[in-house]
Amino acid sequence: MENKKQLLRALGIFAIIVGIALALALSKNIFSGNQFLDSESQPAGPRVISQNPMDGQRLDLSAPIEIEFDRDMEPTKTGDAFSLLANGVAVPGQLAWVNARTLTFTPDAPLDPGTVYIATFSTTAAAKDGTSPQEIIEIEFKTMESLAVAQVFPAADTQEVDLNTSITVIFNHPVVPVTIVEEQSKLPQPLKFSPEVKGKGEWVNSSVYVFQPDEILLSGTNYQVRVDAGIKDTLGNALDDSFSWQFDTRAPGIYNFSLQGGAENPTEEVKDIPLDQTFIVTFLQPMDAKSVENAVTLINRETQQAFPVKFSWDETFTTLTVEPNGNFKIASYYELTLANSAQASDGGKLKEGLVVQVATVSLPRLQIARRRAMAANSRKGWWFKLPQCHCLRLWMYFLLPIQRANLPQ
DSSP: OHHHHHHHHHHHHHHHHHHHHHHHHHHHHHHHHHHHHHHHHSOOOOOEEEEESOTTSOBOSSSOEEEEESSOBOHHHHHHTEEEEETTEEOOEEEEESSSSEEEEEESSOOOTTOEEEEEEOTTOOBTTSOOOSSOEEEEEEBOOOOOEEEEESOTTEEEEOTTOOEEEEESSOOSOOOOGGGGGGSOOOEEEESOOOEEEEESSSSEEEEEESSOOOTTOEEEEEEOTTOBOTTSOBOOSOEEEEEEEOOOOEEEEEETTSOBSOSSOEEEEOTTOOEEEEESSOBOHHHHHHHEEEEETTTOOBOOEEEEEOTTSOEEEEEESSOOOTTOEEEEEEOTTOBBTTSOBOSSOEEEEEEEOOOOOEEEEEEEEOOSSOOOSSOOOOSSOOOEEEEEEESSOOOGGGSOO
16 A cells, blocks of 8 residues: 555656646747747838939939938937938038928038938937838938039130121020010020120020120120129029130131132133223121222232222122223233231221232234135135136134224225
8 A cells, every 4th residue: 555655656746747847848939939920020120212302313502301211200319310421421400300201401501512422320210110220221312513604605715706606605504494585684694795795695495595796796806705603593503603715706808709700719820801801809798998998909010000990899898899990901910919908897807818910811913814715606725816806805813802993904
């Protein structure tokens, strides 16, 4: 009996030990499972879902940055975690919350143009659900370039600019709002000229300004054009420095020279001109008649004597006709000169003069002489002796017209 009790007591102790072991194992498995479930069910940290300016859009130098999260944020912790960096240096500015998810940052001073800025949130930022970013959030912004003159026409240092040209300036930003023609006078007129040019300017769009002179530009003149600093674009960004350029207009010039009814723009002596030959000079621009006529000389190259001429002009004073006052001498040599002292109507001097050498027709001389025998019934041969008469006709060809009255009878 005693042995039976001892056996039961041992079995009870064993059962207790097994139960304790089972309980320990079960509690361990449950704990491990809870840890796994907690890790999987933990929500992700807050994310940025939008920004202004958008990705790829340039940041205005004074405009605020706006950043929106995917959940409500703790404003203090998130604000403390924010920085706007330029080359690693924080930019001072003011934070504000538009709503529980949207933060704005306005810099205290205008940002630098054409510069990359990085907006960062450290992992200490926090959402109201208790989550934080799992890593640092970085958003890149690039500021727009400062207001500048992008292009001009005529281009800087252009030579031989046409006198009828207009002057154009193109900015890299919109400077004026799109408006109707009647309101053009209220818009800025950015161009200043030296020497002064009177005319009218027009903004053909928000960034392109075209100036049309009232009259043609002065010939052979250097023009300086300036856009003063301070003009602002539509966002209020000013042109930091004045912009200047220059160009030179075409000097007065000869477009064409011709001998009336004869050669044009000859490069060598023109021979056998008529004794009353007229010359025609066409200019590229209106000329000052008096200065041109004073610059014209016509001389006999053999005697160096001046030959008198008379002048006539077309209505635009661009075409001059030079006519000899009388006939030239036969078989003589002349030189027509137009000096570069001739001036355009605006005072510009002729870029290059003109010298033309001519020779009048030679003295009359016989070129061909033929004799023809004339008979009533025969044309055979050159010479015929008829019974009662001799009929001979001589044909003579001259190099120039001959007045019949001057021929010997």
